[in-house]
Amino acid sequence: MLCSFSFSLQLVLTLVSILHSFPVCSTNQNAAEKIPSSNMDPLELETLFKIMETLSSDQDWRVSYPNPCQPGSSWPGIECRYTPSDNHFHVTRLDFGTPPNPACKNSATFPAHIFHLPHLESIFIFQCFTQAPARISVPANNLFTSSLQQLSLRSNSALIGTIPPQISSLKSLQILTLSQNKLTGEIPVEIFSLSSLVHLDLSYNILTGSIPLEISNVRNLVGLDLSYNKLTGPIPSAIGSLRILQKLDLSSNSLTGKIPDTIPQLNSLVFFALSNNRFQGAFPSGLTGLQNLQYFLMDNNPMFVPLPLELGQLKKLQELRLSNSGYSGAIPSAYSQLMNLSSLSLENNRLSGRIPTGFANLSRIYHLNLSRNFLDGIVPFNSSFLKRLGRNLDLSGNPGLCLSPSAANAFDVGVVVCGNSKSSSSSIKPLKKSEAPLKSDSTLFAVALFVLTLLHHGLCSC
Numbered sequence: 420m421l422c423s424f425s426f427s428l429q430l431v432l433t434l435v436s437i438l439h440s441f442p443v444c445s446t447n448q449n450a451a452e453k454i455p456s457s458n459m460d461p462l463e464l465e466t467l468f469k470i471m472e473t474l475s476s477d478q479d480w481r482v483s484y485p486n487p488c489q490p491g492s493s494w495p496g497i498e499c500r501y502t503p504s505d506n507h508f509h510v511t512r513l514d515f516g517t518p519p520n521p522a523c524k525n526s527a528t529f530p531a532h533i534f535h536l537p538h539l540e541s542i543f544i545f546q547c548f549t550q551a552p553a554r555i556s557v558p559a560n561n562l563f564t565s566s567l568q569q570l571s572l573r574s575n576s577a578l579i580g581t582i583p584p585q586i587s588s589l590k591s592l593q594i595l596t597l598s599q600n601k602l603t604g605e606i607p608v609e610i611f612s613l614s615s616l617v618h619l620d621l622s623y624n625i626l627t628g629s630i631p632l633e634i635s636n637v638r639n640l641v642g643l644d645l646s647y648n649k650l651t652g653p654i655p656s657a658i659g660s661l662r663i664l665q666k667l668d669l670s671s672n673s674l675t676g677k678i679p680d681t682i683p684q685l686n687s688l689v690f691f692a693l694s695n696n697r698f699q700g701a702f703p704s705g706l707t708g709l710q711n712l713q714y715f716l717m718d719n720n721p722m723f724v725p726l727p728l729e730l731g732q733l734k735k736l737q738e739l740r741l742s743n744s745g746y747s748g749a750i751p752s753a754y755s756q757l758m759n760l761s762s763l764s765l766e767n768n769r770l771s772g773r774i775p776t777g778f779a780n781l782s783r784i785y786h787l788n789l790s791r792n793f794l795d796g797i798v799p800f801n802s803s804f805l806k807r808l809g810r811n812l813d814l815s816g817n818p819g820l821c822l823s824p825s826a827a828n829a830f831d832v833g834v835v836v837c838g839n840s841k842s843s844s845s846s847i848k849p850l851k852k853s854e855a856p857l858k859s860d861s862t863l864f865a866v867a868l869f870v871l872t873l874l875h876h877g878l879c880s881c
């Protein structure tokens with residue numbers, strides 16, 4: 420119905436406050452333009468105001484925004500769409516928490532009726548539940564939720580409790596972000612029945628239990644972030660079914676076991692982070708399958724194996740972090756083929772032998788940390804390389820390393836000049852400086868070995 424009457428604003432407000440469940444006519448003076456009226460379904464409008472009252476006490480929303488979907492008179496953080504078929508506006512997106520969006524009151528609780536808005540596609544609730552404890556609740560018999568594509572509840576320090584399994588009734592969900600809250604309990608397997616899911620981010624919560632095998636059901640997943648929780652157990656092999664996965668971040672949990680043999684099947688992977696866990700043992704064969712990998716971050720795991728040669732064939736690698744993990748043996752010279760490498764962290768391992776001479780050819784590298792290993796021989800870098808990396812090059816804590824005199828005048832990289840025993844004590848200094856970040860058993864082990872080696876080797880012998 421297109422209202423052609425023209426009311427004064429005052430009259431509209433009065434009418435609305437008395438009969439707010441009735442359709443409200445357009446205040447547009449020029450009905451001839453055939454701009455659709457701001458009609459909303461009365462039930463939808465009432466649901467919307469109830470949501471506002473649950474979350475926000477900024478103002479009396481019924482009075483200040485009687486036509487919240489009316490173009491030009493809607494509040495920030497609401498989006499609506501006009502549907503000609505029913506001549507109604509429908510709410511499609513709601514944003515709460517940070518300016519300019521409506522702020523949340525201290526007593527805000529989770530607005531379960533938000534899932535009753537029949538055309539809602541996106542919900543963003545950011546820094547909203549910060550005072551009174553709130554829990555996610557999704558109505559069990561939910562008739563309307565099929566439209567919701569994005570649910571983002573982020574940085575709500577008072578959002579507690581478990582992730583309700585009923586979340587699986589949101590069948591169209593493509594993006595589910597529950598990051599930086601205080602959610603506890605296990606990841607409900609029901610989440611993995613959401614077959615449209617493209618991004619799942621549960622990072623920075625207090626989730627426990629293991630990664631469910633059912634994870635293999637979300638075949639459209641492109642991004643999976645479970646980092647900074649308290650997850651235990653192994654990575655399920657079934658993860659290899661997620662063939663279009665580009666980002667996998669499982670860092671900072673307590674995950675154990677080997678990296679599963681199915682990981683090399685994830686050949687779309689660009690970002691892969693396993694840092695700060697308890698992974699150990701041999702890498703799976705076939706790592707060369709990860710031909711799109713640009714970031715491989717895996718520091719702080721008790722691996723205690725040699726570095727995998729195959730990483731040298733991942734030509735797109737830009738950042739490789741394998742520090743604090745007990746790696747032994749030589750640094751593979753194959754790593755000099757990683758021409759796009761910009762950052763390499765191998766510090767705090769038990770690596771021995773020479774720095775591959777080809778490293779001098781890594782023209783994009785700007786950060787290289789090889790400190791606290793058992794590397795020896797002459798550093799293969801000339802003064803222009805040393806100058807280019809400056810403070811981002813750290814070779815300290817390798818008592819067997821020395822710099823050729825021609826390169827020595829550049830920066831202090833924590834290494835003595837070859838044949839100059841007088842300044843050798845300076846090579847020990849950086850160790851003291853970096854004793855603070857000791858973390859894992861493997862580190863302690865490496866340090867104990869390092870001290871033994873110091874006592875044994877004495878001075879640089881190049």
Ligand SMILES: *[C@@H]1O[C@H](CO)[C@@H](O)[C@H](O)[C@H]1NC(C)=O
Pocket residue numbers: 734735759
């Ligand atoms: C290396 O980086 C450059 C510039 O970003 C890019 O054009 C090139 O494709 C990359 N090489 C590989 C092997 O990914």
Ligand SMILES: *[C@@H]1O[C@H](CO)[C@@H](O)[C@H](O)[C@H]1NC(C)=O
Pocket residue numbers: 755776777778780
């Ligand atoms: C470094 O690159 C140059 C020029 O591409 C090549 O001739 C040389 O063999 C490379 N050095 C190593 C050790 O790979």
Ligand SMILES: *[C@@H]1O[C@H](CO)[C@@H](O)[C@H](O)[C@H]1NC(C)=O
Pocket residue numbers: 779780801802803804
């Ligand atoms: C230093 O080494 C690089 C790479 O091997 C080379 O391109 C450059 O010319 C060298 N610079 C000097 C000053 O010798």
Ligand SMILES: *[C@@H]1O[C@H](CO)[C@@H](O)[C@H](O)[C@H]1NC(C)=O
Pocket residue numbers: 766767787788789790791810811812813852853856
């Ligand atoms: C290299 O790693 C050590 C830890 O062993 C750390 O203290 C130091 O700051 C790092 N240096 C650079 C340049 O990243």
